[in-house]
Each structure stands twice: as structure tokens, then as C-alpha cells.
Amino acid sequence: RGLALRAEVGTDRAIAIVRATAKLLQGEGHKVGVVGYCWGGTMSYLAAARLDIAAAVSYYGGFISNYLDEQLRVPVMFHFGEKDAHIPLSTVEKIRAHHAQQTYHIYPAGHGFNCTDRASFDAASAKLAFERSVEFLKQHVG
Numbered sequence: 001r002g003l004a005l006r007a008e009v010g011t012d013r014a015i016a017i018v019r020a021t022a023k024l025l026q027g028e029g030h031k032v033g034v035v036g037y038c039w040g041g042t043m044s045y046l047a048a049a050r051l052d053i054a055a056a057v058s059y060y061g062g063f064i065s066n067y068l069d070e071q072l073r074v075p076v077m078f079h080f081g082e083k084d085a086h087i088p089l090s091t092v093e094k095i096r097a098h099h100a101q102q103t104y105h106i107y108p109a110g111h112g113f114n115c116t117d118r119a120s121f122d123a124a125s126a127k128l129a130f131e132r133s134v135e136f137l138k139q140h141v142g
Contacts, residue, residue, distance in 0.1 A: 033141035055140035068098045077136045081109035
């Protein structure tokens, strides 16, 4: 069902929704950070490149490598699993080569390690990634 919804919404519409939400919050005086998981990890990456936000956190964004020429405008924290069958470490290194100034964390886990509904859930990695994400967002968003 999620794959069908992703196809229906599409990248441009998803970013437009994030943009509208960010503008609404900013209009109320808030700084905005974006966090995304899987496809959402790619959307948070694109938000960091295309939108006026303060920071982004990307968990295992599988399509980031399709957008490596995008210039990131804000700090981004990336989380990847070293056992991810969908995003090999060679892809992570390509991302890092294009955006070396960003923050990267690699965990001894697979794809979706933060999702409790997946067999690949890794509690220790999820906990550490969450703690790191919270600190990062406190630093850049407040």
C-alpha cells in the first residue's frame, strides 16, 4: 500500500506538501526541521536542498543517490545500516563524497532498522539514532 501511495503522491507533490507545512509553521514563528524514514529520508534530503528550513535528518533514504547534484542548504544528519540490502555502503560513500560536510552515522543493522514492525528492527541502533537525531535537531532547530 505504501509503494502505491508513494507512486500516487510523487516526489514533487511530497516536497510541495513539506514546503506548505514548513511555511505554515514558520508563519507562526517556528524554526523547522524535517525528519524522514526510507522514502521520507529522501524527501528530508530534498527538503534540505530545496526548502527554507533549518536542518534535516534522513534515515536510510534509498533514492538519495538519484539526486546527488542537489546542493544542500542546511545541515543534514544521515543514518544508514551497514547491512542494508537496498542501500549498499558504496552508495553511502557516493552520498558522502558529494556532501562531505554533513553528518553520517552507520549502524550494525539493515534497512528499516528504526521500524518496530519490520524484522530488521534493531533496538540498539534505533535508540542511538534517535538520541543523535534529537541532539542534532536541538542544535540546529532549537
